[in-house]
Amino acid sequence: MAAQVHLAYDYPLLSAFWTMLWFFVWVLWFVLLFRIVVDVFRDDALSGWAKAAWLVLLIVLPFLGVLVYVIARGRHMGRREAAHLHRQQEAFDAHIREVAGTDTRSASGVDELAKLSDIRARGDISDEEFRRAKEKILH
Template identity: 75%
Template sequence: MDAQLYLAYDYPLLGAFWTMLWLVLWVLWFFLLFRIVADIFRDDALSGWAKAAWLVFVVLLPFLGVFVYVVARGRNMGRRELAHARAQQEAFDAYVRETAAGASRSRTSEIDDLARLSDIRARGDISEEEFRRAKERILH
């Protein structure tokens, strides 16, 4: 063994540091690999064959494939990620607006029905018992 390797084993804290460094680098590597695979599938500009070719290149030769992908297509990865996040936020906002409008419409229709029912009772067209039963049907 060479002198540097002995140095790491002479000082256990240095050995722990190197172990943690390698662990963090492996986690970062897998994070980058998964981001690139997701970017390959997310990119609408690539054809199906181009996506398949990049995926095969990244899976079969992971180190070379990832580095070539980052050099060749890395510039727009952030833009595609941002566009995807915006699309998700817009879809969520549309869902919230639609749901809130639906709840508001049903609540407004209940209020309108109760107001009409109250007017009918005030004119004397229905009895108090009929009003109570109709109000329960509207509210349930």
């Protein structure tokens, strides 16, 4: 029993605080690094060479690279993120409208079919004319 036993009270409260602080700073650092890498790839204004240069800087000198990126291009990171989210939301909404069948084209098609049905009900067109017009609207 020559091994020394470390109990919880051997680790002072301030040391526990500093350990947690450094852990959270480390996690924050990786979150920032990954956000910058995503921002580099997402930015359409950058050429392929510029993207490669930023990535090399971020990999070779990560602390300096992140600092320089945030100073040079950090102001517009939020705008690019918001624009990306806006495009993503528009695409999602368009998909939902398409799947639900409430697309503006189909809404106008439904209106045209309703008008066509009323015209046929009044007897202004024959069933054959109604069928041809309906096929034209649906296709």
